[in-house]
Amino acid sequence: MNSAALVPQPFVYDGDVYERNMRHATGNSLQVILKVTERCNIACKYCYFFFGGDESYRDNPAYIQDETIDQFAVFLEDAVRSYHLDLVRIIIHGGEPFMLRKARMARLLESVQRAAAGTALEFTVQTNAMLLDAEWIDLLARHRVYVGVSLDGPREFNDLNRVDKRERGTYDRSLQGVALLFEAFRAGRLARPGLLCVLNPDFPAERLYHHFVDEIGFRNIDFLLPDDTHDSSDPALRERYKVRMMELLRLYARETRKEVRFRFADKIVDALGMAPLFSRVLHRYFTQKEIVFTVSSKGDIAPDDILRTTDPALMRLDLNIATARLGDVLRSAAFNRLHDAAFTLPGACAGCDWASVCRGGELYHRYSRAQGFDNPSIYCDTLRAAHEHAATMFLQAGASVAHLERRMAAQPYTLI
Numbered sequence: 001m002n003s004a005a006l007v008p009q010p011f012v013y014d015g016d017v018y019e020r021n022m023r024h025a026t027g028n029s030l031q032v033i034l035k036v037t038e039r040c041n042i043a044c045k046y047c048y049f050f051f052g053g054d055e056s057y058r059d060n061p062a063y064i065q066d067e068t069i070d071q072f073a074v075f076l077e078d079a080v081r082s083y084h085l086d087l088v089r090i091i092i093h094g095g096e097p098f099m100l101r102k103a104r105m106a107r108l109l110e111s112v113q114r115a116a117a118g119t120a121l122e123f124t125v126q127t128n129a130m131l132l133d134a135e136w137i138d139l140l141a142r143h144r145v146y147v148g149v150s151l152d153g154p155r156e157f158n159d160l161n162r163v164d165k166r167e168r169g170t171y172d173r174s175l176q177g178v179a180l181l182f183e184a185f186r187a188g189r190l191a192r193p194g195l196l197c198v199l200n201p202d203f204p205a206e207r208l209y210h211h212f213v214d215e216i217g218f219r220n221i222d223f224l225l226p227d228d229t230h231d232s233s234d235p236a237l238r239e240r241y242k243v244r245m246m247e248l249l250r251l252y253a254r255e256t257r258k259e260v261r262f263r264f265a266d267k268i269v270d271a272l273g274m275a276p277l278f279s280r281v282l283h284r285y286f287t288q289k290e291i292v293f294t295v296s297s298k299g300d301i302a303p304d305d306i307l308r309t310t311d312p313a314l315m316r317l318d319l320n321i322a323t324a325r326l327g328d329v330l331r332s333a334a335f336n337r338l339h340d341a342a343f344t345l346p347g348a349c350a351g352c353d354w355a356s357v358c359r360g361g362e363l364y365h366r367y368s369r370a371q372g373f374d375n376p377s378i379y380c381d382t383l384r385a386a387h388e389h390a391a392t393m394f395l396q397a398g399a400s401v402a403h404l405e406r407r408m409a410a411q412p413y414t415l416i
């Protein structure tokens, strides 16, 4: 299998064309990471939001105000109508979202529901679960909110980095909230909560997996590689992250419970399974139809929050939901630049066997001040090993070598 002939072509995004296409298309989806609070009740040592370098949150209100909620509803209603949105996904984010007063959260959920009437609507909240109580569970159940919990592992690992402002561990308080979520799940009131865990190379994978899946009962799991860039990551740690991730992938490969889903692994398998034609043409088409951005507690619009660790200039669009419309976001310079980067394979990835599947990895892992996004992922070795592992599993599950060869030979990001 050889993709040495691939020559990355810079992609240039025309915002006006994109906006027009979106306006006349159907099946568009919108995902908004909505910062309902810009403060947290704890102080995780690795937190990108508070310690990632971008301190713009200091200028924002600690809590989203009623006026901003109303403006967001108007923005959303206009976006749904103007761009025929089929799906609106609101990720309720912070800081810690449950620091918001319940009455204001209820107002937010109700306003968004009214604004997105007639369209599929999904609410997700990402939380440390420490502030949950019975009233929160009632509110979440009433509005069918899916809850994702952030934890790092069992107490002895979690409490090394997930500490409160007095440097005390947070595991026990988080688990009280998790217990309420599982109680509501068993009563059929909420979906089973999901888990988000940032990998630490010092934590044994088997212990993490066993704790989350068997001892707590999570099924929908995401183990994330830290959101570093080429400027911030420690090269000495990369091999160790690879070892841990591969241990987790091997545990997942042995998993017999079908409900257990490990998103990092599933994403690779899905990409491998994609028909080559789809990967060349339709992938781009559908990716364009998924719009993702962040709204701060004062209504400022910025690209996906995870990119905060990259170029701070990218995060300033000078757009606010009080005055902007979705079309202004689609035409903005920062969105154009990000779209170009996402659809241009890093030069150093040319010739990689996995280029058409991996596409250089996550955008933020590609960033350096010197070369922007024109770098392979800082976790390139992990990605190569993970793709090799997934391909082996894929063949063992009955996929043909011919399919894999065609899939890997497909040109990434080709326009035809």
Ligand code: SF4
Residues within 6 Å of the ligand: 348, 349, 352, 353, 354, 355, 356, 358, 359, 360, 361, 376, 377, 379, 380, 381, 383, 384
């Ligand atoms: S990041 Fe690494 S594995 Fe991924 S396409 Fe680039 S060279 Fe290949």
